Each structure stands twice: as structure tokens, then as C-alpha cells.
Amino acid sequence: MKKRTSLPLKTTGEMPPSYCKELVPSLDRNVETLKGILGNADDVVFRSFRIGMELDAQLVYIPDMSDRMEIDNNVLRPLMMMAEGQPKDFSSIKNLALPIGSIEESVDAYACVKQLIKGYPLLLLEDCDRALVLKIAKWDKRSVEEPETETSLRGPREGFTESISTNLSLMRRKIQGVNLKLKSLRIGRDTETEIYIAYMEGIAKPAMIQEVENRLSRIDVDSLLETGYIEELTEDDPYSPFPQQQFTERVDIAAAGLLEGRVVILVDGTPDVLIVPVTLVTLLQAADDYYNRSLYSSLLRMLRYFALFISLMLPATYIALLTFHQEMIPNKLLMSIASSREEIPFPTIVEVLMMQMAFEVLREAGLRLPRQIGSAVTIVGALVVGEAAVSAGLVSAPIVIIIAFTGIAGFTAPHYSLEFSVRLLRLLLILAGGLLGILGVMYGLIAIAIHLCTLRSFGVPYLSPITPFAANDMKDAVVRAPWWTMITRPGYSRKSNRRRLAPGQRPNPRKGGER
Amino acid sequence: MRKNKSKSVLIQLGKWLLPLAVLLALTGCWDSDEVNSLAIVTSAGIDRTKDGAIELILEIVAPQQQQQQSGTGQSSGQKGGKGTTIVRYAIGDTAADAQGRLQWKLPRTIYWGQLQVLVVGEALARDGLREQLDYLVRVNEIRLRVMPFVTQGKARDFFDSHFLLEQTKAGFLQSEAARVFHKPLTLGRLVQRLSSDDDAAVLPFINIPEDRGDKGGVPYIKGYAVFNQGRMVGTLTGNSFLATKWVTNQLKNHVETVNVGNESPARVTYTTLAAKSSLIPIRRNGEWQLNIRIESEINMIQNTSRLPMADPPNARLLEAAAAEHIREVVTQTVRDTQRMHADIFAFGEAIKRRNPHEWSRLEPQWNRFYPEMDFRVEASVKLRRIGMNSIPLGRQHKEHTKP
Numbered sequence: 001m002k003k004r005t006s007l008p009l010k011t012t013g014e015m016p017p018s019y020c021k022e023l024v025p026s027l028d029r030n031v032e033t034l035k036g037i038l039g040n041a042d043d044v045v046f047r048s049f050r051i052g053m054e055l056d057a058q059l060v061y062i063p064d065m066s067d068r069m070e071i072d073n074n075v076l077r078p079l080m081m082m083a084e085g086q087p088k089d090f091s092s093i094k095n096l097a098l099p100i101g102s103i104e105e106s107v108d109a110y111a112c113v114k115q116l117i118k119g120y121p122l123l124l125l126e127d128c129d130r131a132l133v134l135k136i137a138k139w140d141k142r143s144v145e146e147p148e149t150e151t152s153l154r155g156p157r158e159g160f161t162e163s164i165s166t167n168l169s170l171m172r173r174k175i176q177g178v179n180l181k182l183k184s185l186r187i188g189r190d191t192e193t194e195i196y197i198a199y200m201e202g203i204a205k206p207a208m209i210q211e212v213e214n215r216l217s218r219i220d221v222d223s224l225l226e227t228g229y230i231e232e233l234t235e236d237d238p239y240s241p242f243p244q245q246q247f248t249e250r251v252d253i254a255a256a257g258l259l260e261g262r263v264v265i266l267v268d269g270t271p272d273v274l275i276v277p278v279t280l281v282t283l284l285q286a287a288d289d290y291y292n293r294s295l296y297s298s299l300l301r302m303l304r305y306f307a308l309f310i311s312l313m314l315p316a317t318y319i320a321l322l323t324f325h326q327e328m329i330p331n332k333l334l335m336s337i338a339s340s341r342e343e344i345p346f347p348t349i350v351e352v353l354m355m356q357m358a359f360e361v362l363r364e365a366g367l368r369l370p371r372q373i374g375s376a377v378t379i380v381g382a383l384v385v386g387e388a389a390v391s392a393g394l395v396s397a398p399i400v401i402i403i404a405f406t407g408i409a410g411f412t413a414p415h416y417s418l419e420f421s422v423r424l425l426r427l428l429l430i431l432a433g434g435l436l437g438i439l440g441v442m443y444g445l446i447a448i449a450i451h452l453c454t455l456r457s458f459g460v461p462y463l464s465p466i467t468p469f470a471a472n473d474m475k476d477a478v479v480r481a482p483w484w485t486m487i488t489r490p491g492y493s494r495k496s497n498r499r500r501l502a503p504g505q506r507p508n509p510r511k512g513g514e515r
Numbered sequence: 516m517r518k519n520k521s522k523s524v525l526i527q528l529g530k531w532l533l534p535l536a537v538l539l540a541l542t543g544c545w546d547s548d549e550v551n552s553l554a555i556v557t558s559a560g561i562d563r564t565k566d567g568a569i570e571l572i573l574e575i576v577a578p579q580q581q582q583q584q585s586g587t588g589q590s591s592g593q594k595g596g597k598g599t600t601i602v603r604y605a606i607g608d609t610a611a612d613a614q615g616r617l618q619w620k621l622p623r624t625i626y627w628g629q630l631q632v633l634v635v636g637e638a639l640a641r642d643g644l645r646e647q648l649d650y651l652v653r654v655n656e657i658r659l660r661v662m663p664f665v666t667q668g669k670a671r672d673f674f675d676s677h678f679l680l681e682q683t684k685a686g687f688l689q690s691e692a693a694r695v696f697h698k699p700l701t702l703g704r705l706v707q708r709l710s711s712d713d714d715a716a717v718l719p720f721i722n723i724p725e726d727r728g729d730k731g732g733v734p735y736i737k738g739y740a741v742f743n744q745g746r747m748v749g750t751l752t753g754n755s756f757l758a759t760k761w762v763t764n765q766l767k768n769h770v771e772t773v774n775v776g777n778e779s780p781a782r783v784t785y786t787t788l789a790a791k792s793s794l795i796p797i798r799r800n801g802e803w804q805l806n807i808r809i810e811s812e813i814n815m816i817q818n819t820s821r822l823p824m825a826d827p828p829n830a831r832l833l834e835a836a837a838a839e840h841i842r843e844v845v846t847q848t849v850r851d852t853q854r855m856h857a858d859i860f861a862f863g864e865a866i867k868r869r870n871p872h873e874w875s876r877l878e879p880q881w882n883r884f885y886p887e888m889d890f891r892v893e894a895s896v897k898l899r900r901i902g903m904n905s906i907p908l909g910r911q912h913k914e915h916t917k918p
Binding site: 322323324325326327329331332334335337338339341342344347348434437 | 547548550551553576626628629631658685
């Protein structure tokens with residue numbers, strides 16, 4: 001393999017010294033310099049005008065990335081209307097003439113171009129060796145909406161957007177304490193994507209923050225379009241079927257993660273943020289769990305565990321029982337299964353794989369198709385495939401039920417990255433069950449268990465708090481204990497500051513009279 | 516360098532694939548059987564033909580009705596209703612041999628895993644069941660939860676009889692046993708009993724009523740077949756059947772009528788709510804004696820006497836009558852079994868538990884000792900419920916005060 005040529009790579013923003021080009025005290029030459037750096041950038045507007053009929057100036061901006069109104073009203077108007085006697089040197093223009101919130105100076109042409117590309121207009125003056133960067137960028141962005149992939153009955157509806165500044169403000173609004181820290185860095189040679197590491201100081205383990213930073217600083221890529229890039233580049237076990245980082249579009253989930261001592265990674269240009277570390281237990285916690293009353297939440301959470309297990313095991317168990325262990329099926333059930341299988345030309349495993357594939361194809365098609373057609377295709381497809389396949393004698397009726405139930409049970413997973421892994425493992429178990437019967441299914445389960453025991457996410461055991469057992473954290477594992485019992489934070493938060501709420505807050509009628 | 520790398524990748528891949536390949540070769544799909552390649556046996560019958568051969572009758576699940584053809588001339592598919600099973604039989608030297616012969620005539624593999632009931636013909640039962648039982652216990656597919664029965668006459672008669680309530684004959688016998696017994700006997704228990712020291716056992720005994728016209732009667736569990744040394748030596752029916760169930764704690768759905776007092780229409784019918792019996796061996800004058808203690812609680816459902824049972828003295832009267840009845844039938848039944856030399860109530864077992872040392876002395880002559888053994892039946896009955904009507908119908912309240 002060819003050794004990688006060392007390119008002048010820098011992921012953190014500043015240009016190398018050889019790329020520096022100082023501005024000179026000549027407007028024309030500076031404009032030439034900028035045009036030279038920009039090359040064929042025809043979308044950049046160079047607006048030349050005269051300040052107060054005396055001083056030549058150039059306003060350089062990219063139309064749809066800057067606030068047009070602001071340029072017209074707060075830059076061009078005051079400058080052009082300047083009276084003759086007013087001082088027109090650089091600092092007085094900056095300090096007196098421009099009613100704009102944020103202005104920077106720059107002396108380097110390359111730095112100017114970078115700012116320009118971000119959408120900040122540049123103001124160049126005659127006989128001045130520095131430029132003004134007017135921070136009035138504005139581009140089209142989506143408004144804050146409810147994330148469609150993560151809905152809940154109760155709780156906030158707002159979700160992250162593609163704009164990182166919006167996302168940061170959403171986070172800040174959720175957590176208004178000063179302990180919310182946001183560290184910025186840039187990754188991607190070409191995209192120079194802005195990334196923020198968010199954590200709660202004093203709650204997140206410093207070692208965890210350091211580990212996240214280390215792993216992120218190791219990344220050296222040309223582009224970073226989605227958090228998925230980061231996920232795959234910083235995973236603990238890249239070939240594990242289980243997700244080792246959680247992504248979410250919901251602000252409240254990210255905020256809750258922060259408050260449990262986890263670290264959130266925000267990437268510009270995507271509404272998905274990453275939360276690390278994760279455990280299997282956290283992937284089964286839905287946001288609703290914490291908003292609904294604990295009894296319901298606990299029941300639903302247990303249901304979710306059960307459904308996930310069913311989703312993983314049901315088809316494999318069915319094949320194993322039907323082809324190897326018929327004695328384990330109750331007599332009457334076996335008779336009815338036998339009579340429904342009587343005309344089926346395929347072995348059970350082929351039947352299951354066929355239906356499973358049909359189900360996955362429908363699902364994928366439903367995802368890819370335009371939304372309006374998508375739902376129609378899924379429903380029609382399910383009806384057609386299920387009903388017609390049974391009546392044509394291609395598959396037996398129990399299979400349709402089993403595959404449908406399996407698929408639906410999988411959808412109970414609150415974070416669908418976990419559902420992906422279950423789908424994958426289900427397929428393996430189906431093959432194992434078809435080849436070796438219950439023995440194979442058990443082999444598969446044992447293999448999964450061993451793998452889960454070895455897996456870690458940013459150093460946190462994946463199965464904690466179940467194994468290694470942490471009795472204190474079981475309050476939020478299989479059940480969701482009432483809020484007044486959630487006195488401590490989970491085990492991956494900083495040890496010296498575990499206390500989450502004051503003990504003894506259990507409501508009681510006798511407490512009502514306190515005065 | 517490039518070559519090396521691809522080679523090492525191959526080796527890596529091989530390291531993973533090889534164990535997988537070995538794993539597949541070790542055990543695998545040849546054990547698998549699709550459900551529709553199996554002849555699922557739900558009930559089996561074993562009988563002895565006149566010339567001493569063994570006849571095996573299998574009731575096989577027929578997933579579809581069209582399998583009614585009787586190509587071999589030996590099938591007797593069920594007619595009418597939903598014919599969900601077919602019956603096939605074959606004759607061989609042993610049960611296993613017959614099974615092998617039956618397999619020749621069946622396109623599907625005989626699958627024993629769903630066997631639920633075993634019906635033994637009377638001829639075979641009297642001749643000795645143990646030898647054929649060996650096959651059923653030996654085959655690893657057969658579960659020990661199979662319920663064994665003995666049928667009156669030929670086992671084939673049972674399989675040819677008609678009944679419409681249940682889909683299969685196995686289902687019929689199962690629900691029948693669940694109706695009659697508290698906890699139906701299983702093959703596992705039977706084998707235990709037959710290999711215990713007492714070497715006596717009871718099996719439910721099915722009676723097939725005589726044909727009335729072209730319709731055969733519906734079979735039912737009539738009593739117990741008594742086995743001694745692996746052979747059927749007699750039956751316990753009627754009151755003896757009841758008494759046996761009393762002593763073995765198998766009583767269920769049981770209605771009984773006794774006479775109370777001296778008035779002429781004085782029959783009282785009751786059901787048993789709870790019954791418990793225990794065997795207590797005691798030494799008396801150097802001889803073993805067995806106390807059979809039966810405690811039961813009853814619920815009166817009809818009172819044709821003129822005695823209001825709400826009165827404690829009258830209730831005592833009924834309790835005494837019921838207890839006397841139990842004592843009578845149990846005593847009679849134990850006498851019968853003593854006559855048959857069959858220790859079906861496991862008296863020997865009770866003595867062994869009380870005094871294992873003594874038992875080792877008794878055991879060799881137990882068969883001789885048992886028929887002469889002394890026993891006592893203690894019955895205590897408690898009237899728990901008398902129903903909604905506290906005073907017998909049509910009886911004037913005033914008459915009550917008359918002595």
C-alpha cells in the first residue's frame with residue numbers, strides 16, 4: 001500500500017503561516033488579493049461605494065448567507081449618509097458609524113475569506129490595512145420542530161435542527177446553570193465542521209471528558225456530514241452489533257444525558273447529537289419514562305424489555321421447536337400448526353427467511369419512498385404479502401403472525417439503533433435455530449451474552465448496572481423508581497458529586513400542614 | 516508487502532470460518548424434521564392377538580380431512596365431524612417390532628413425542644404388561660407424562676368406537692381422566708409403582724358399552740384394573756373404585772347418597788369438598804396393623820329426609836352415616852385387594868417408611884403377609900355446607916319440635 005502523503009492537515013482552523021497574506025493599505029490591491037484567493041467564486045458580491053462622499057470602500061459579502069436587511073439599513077445607509085465633517089478613520093467608523101452587534105477586525109486576507117465564507121460581510125476601506133468583519137450572517141434554516149423519529153406522548157416537543165447555533169441555544173435554555181460547559185473544535189479538512197462537546201462540570205467525570213476529547217482529536221477526515229462519522233470513528237468495538245453511542249434529536253434527552261454525567265457531542269449541520277457513554281439499560285429508557293408516573297413507566301419499561309427479547313428470539317425459537325423439538329409444542333397447537341403447514345412446499349426456515357425478507361424489504365421501501373406513498377406501500381404490501389402468501393399456500397399463517405409480531409415488538413425499542421442490532425442478531429439466531437435447533441439458539445444467546453459482557457462504551461461496561469452489579473443504579477434499570485428515590489446519579493457520573501436530590505422528599509399527607 | 520497483507524487476511528478469515536465449518540459438521544440439520552414429514556402419534560394402543568403376537572394401534576394426526584383413504588385396508592378413519600386423526604395398526608412379535616412394521620406402511624416418520632395416552636388391551640394386561648412397557652420407556656421420544664389406561668376387551672375396539680365431543684381419542688381420554696381423577700396416573704408413576712417393592716399398581720379401566728344398533732356406546736372410565744407382578748389380576752368398579760380413590764387421594768367430582776335416620780324416604784345426597792387420607796402403620800401385639808385415616812368435608816346437595824340439616828344433631832347424624840359408608844366400602848375394597856394379593860395402596864411402602872429395618876424382614880414374605888394383614892378404617896366426615904334451603908321442602912316448621 002502506498003504510504004499516505006503528508007498533507008498540510010490541520011483540523012483546528014488556523015491556516016498555516018505559508019497561507020498568510022497580510023492586507024496592505026490599498027483598497028484595490030486588497031480586493032485583488034481577495035479575488036485571487038476566492039478564485040472562481042462568482043456568488044461573492046463586491047459592492048463598492050463611498051463613505052460620506054469621501055472615502056472609497058468595498059463591501060464584500062455572499063448574498064444569501066448575510067442578512068440583506070441589516071446590510072442595507074445598518075451598514076450601507078449610515079455609512080453613505082455620513083456627514084462630511086465626521087471623522088472617517090478606521091476606528092471611528094468601527095466605533096461610531098456601524099450599529100452592529102458584533103464586529104471583528106482582521107489583518108489577514110485568508111482569515112477574511114474564511115469569515116466571508118461563513119457569511120460575514122467584509123468591509124474594506126481605502127488606505128487601510130485591515131478589514132472589518134461584520135458578524136451579520138443569516139442563512140435559511142429550519143425552525144425548531146418536533147423530531148419525527150422520536151415522538152413521545154408527554155414532554156417537550158422541540159428537537160434539534162441542522163444549525164449548531166440554534167442547538168446550542170436550545171441546550172442553554174434547558175440547562176441554565178453555569179455548569180453547562182461547551183467546548184468547540186473543528187473537524188474535517190474540507191468541511192471544517194464545527195463541533196461542540198457539551199458536559200456538566202462537576203457532574204461528568206473529568207476522565208470521561210478527556211477521553212472524548214482525545215478520541216475526537218484523533219479524528220482526521222476530509223468531511224464530517226453527520227454524527228454517524230464521529231460515532232464510527234470513536235467506537236470502542238467497531239464490529240459489535242450493538243450501538244455504543246446514543247444519538248438523539250430531542251433536546252430533553254440530551255439535557256437529561258448531560259445531567260446524568262454524560263457527554264454530548266453536537267455537530268453542525270445535523271440535528272442528531274451524540275450522547276456517550278451508553279449502556280444497554282440507557283438504550284431502553286424512553287424520555288416518556290421520566291415524565292409519566294413511575295408505576296406506568298416501570299410497567300412499560302418491563303414490557304419493552306420483554307418485547308425486545310421476543311423480537312430477538314421468537315422466529316428462531318419457532319423454527320427450532322418446529323423442526324427439532326416438536327414435543328415441546330402443546331398437542332393441540334401442534335395439530336393446528338401441522339394442518340396449516342400441510343400444503344406449504346418450503347421448510348420452516350425457508351418460510352421464515354422469506355417472510356422476514358419480505359418484511360425488511362417493505363420496511364426499507366416504506367422508508368425510502370416519499371412519505372405519502374410510503375405509508376400506502378407499507379400497508380398494502382403488508383396486506384398483500386401476508387394475506388396472499390397464506391392463501392397461495394406459500395407460507396403458513398402462524399409464520400405471518402410470528403414475523404409481524406416480531407417486527408412490531410422490535411419497534412418498541414426507544415432508540416432505534418438498538419432495534420437495528422436486534423434485527424441483525426435475530427437473523428443470526430434464525431440461522432442458528434434452523435441448523436442446530438434450541439441448541440443453536442442457546443449458542444447464539446450465550447455468544448451474545450459473552451459479547452455484551454465484554455463490550456464497553458467509553459470505558460463504561462455495557463451491561464452495567466446489571467453486571468457489574470450496582471444495586472444503587474438498579475432504580476433506573478428495569479423499573480423506573482419514583483423521582484423522590486432517585487437520590488444519586490448513575491455510576492458513570494463523577495463520584496464526588498453523586499447526590500442528585502435531597503432525600504426524604506416522599507410526598508405524604510402529613511407533610512401538607514408544614515408551615 | 517501487499518501480498519503478505521492479503522494472505523494474513525485470508526488466514527484471519529480462515530481462523531473464523533474453520534471452527535464454524537467444524538461446528539456445522541458436528542451436529543446439524545439432519546436431526547431436523549419438518550412438521551409435515553411427521554406422523555404425530557397422539558395415542559397408542561397395545562394388545563395381544565389370539566396367537567400371542569403384539570398388536571400396536573396408533574392414532575395419528577391427519578392435518579387434512581382428505582386422508583380418509585383406506586389404501587391398506589387396515590385403516591379406519593373416523594367419519595363425520597372433523598376427522599382430525601386416523602388410526603393405523605400393525606402386528607409384530609414385540610411392540611417395537613409392530614412399530615417397525617407400521618412404519619413400512621406409513622409415508623411419514625412415526626413421531627412419539629406427542630404421545631399422550633396409552634391404551635392397553637385386557638388380553639395383554641392379563642398376560643403381562645411389563646415386557647411391552649419396556650419399549651415405551653426406552654424410546655427417548657416418549658415422555659413419561661403419558662397416561663396409561665386398560666380397556667375392557669380389545670384395544671382396537673376402543674379405537675374403533677365413536678365419540679364426538681373431542682377431536683382426538685387422546686383428547687377424549689385425557690379430559691375423561693381429568694374429570695374422574697384428582698391427579699391422573701402417568702407412565703412414569705406406573706413404572707415406579709411396578710418397580711417398587713410392593714409390585715402392585717392400578718390403572719384406569721375403560722369400559723366400552725355394548726353396541727346399541729350400529730352406534731357403539733361411548734367409552735368411559737369404569738374403574739381400576741389391578742395389577743400384581745405386572746399382570747392384571749382383577750378390576751375394582753363401583754363402590755370399590757370409589758373407595759380406592761378415597762384411599763389414594765384421587766377423589767374428584769364425586770356424588771354419593773346415604774340413608775339418614777330411620778324414616779323411609781331418607782336419602783341424602785352430597786358431594787365431597789375435600790378429602791384426605793393417610794396410612795398409619797402401627798405395631799399391635801407384635802403384628803403390623805394399618806390404620807387408614809380418611810377425613811373429608813362434604814356439601815349436601817339434596818335432602819329427601821325430613822330432618823333439617825341446619826340442626827347440629829341432624830348434621831351429626833348425616834356425618835355418621837357418611838363416615839359409616841366410607842368405612843364400609845373401604846373395608847370391603849381392601850379385603851378385595853387382599854384377595855387379589857395386590858398391595859395397591861402401598862401398605863408395604865408405609866411400613867417401610869415407618870421402619871425400614873423391619874421391612875427388610877417382611878419384604879421376602881410380603882406377598883403372603885399382605886392378604887392376612889390387619890387394618891382399620893377411621894373415617895371422619897364434616898358437613899360443611901347444606902345449600903340454600905335450610906328446612907326440607909313442604910315440611911311444616913312446627914313438626915320440627917316433635918321428638
